[in-house]
Amino acid sequence: MKLYEFPRSGQSHKARLMLSLLGLKYESVALNGQEGEHKSAAFLAKNPFGQVPVLEDGDIVIRDSQAVLVYLARQYGAEHWLPLAPAAMAQVMAWLSTAANEVARGPGLLRMHHKFGRDINLAEAQQTSANLLGILQAQLARQQWLAGDQISIADIAVYPYLALAPEARLDVQPYPAITGWLGRIQSLEHYVGMPGMWAPAATA
Ligand SMILES: N[C@@H](CCC(=O)N[C@@H](CS)C(=O)NCC(=O)O)C(=O)O
Incomplete structure (x- = not known):
């Protein structure tokens, strides 16, 4: 490949x-x-x-x-990455849409602005991000993984721009369910990160 x-x-x-x-x-x-x-x-x-x-x-x-x-x-x-049962698959797809929409228009654009100097509608991207962080915090306070009790591609799709929050000048520290989830992903066997990603030690 x-x-x-x-x-x-x-x-x-x-x-x-x-x-x-x-x-x-x-x-x-x-x-x-x-x-x-x-x-x-x-x-x-x-x-x-x-x-x-x-x-x-x-x-x-x-x-x-x-x-x-x-x-x-x-x-x-394995099947848990994208379950075949219609309702479970739809839950994953909903988060893939969130990754392509709110995550990209919120934390994604804020990072483009603060790290790469792209001109954006800052207030709109900040509002989209604040709303998203609240929704993610509530979801991840209810369950370990975004689309259910097992990890799926929903988690992988949403992960990078949340982990890159410091470069977007977003503080994820007030959202313990989000930081817990970031940590769970970072603890997975064969995890790979990239420069600029949130890490517990860096924000302690
Ligand atoms: N919906 C696409 C968006 C991809 C995207 O925006 N890629 C950026 C890099 S992060 C890019 O290639 N930008 C160059 C351009 O749009 O000209 C995806 O999720 O793959």
Whole structure:
């Protein structure tokens, strides 16, 4: 398998983390964003949106981090990663949508602004983040994992931009259920992180 990615991309981290947790070998193809490699004709043929991550598995080409998680779970993972029972699968899908929407528009955009200088609607991203943090805290106070009592790709999809909260200038410390969940993910066998991610020792 080949993973086309940016090293500092949280969306790419979802794919890296899932590949590692499943013990899958892959080749990382780090695109040069500064030189616009993700907008080259060769890469646009893989993803017309010109975005990472893209996963190639033989002839199969998957764009979008949520879709990569779905593919890896179903093709290579145990059932708990993406349960087949309709209601349980729908619970996971709801969190994948949250990852693509509220997480990206809240903590994701705030990180783009504070770390990379992107011009954004700051008040809107802060409001989206505050609402999201409250909802995650309530959900994770009720149960260990976002979509039930076992880890699933819902957790992996939401994880990176919550773990990267310090770079988004968001304080997760007042949300103990969230920090507990971040810690549980970081304790998983074969966990891989990336620079800038929250760690208990760094905020103690
Ligand atoms: N919905 C997509 C979003 C991917 C995305 O926004 N990727 C960013 C890097 S984190 C990117 O490639 N940005 C370059 C661009 O949009 O031109 C996913 O979840 O994979």
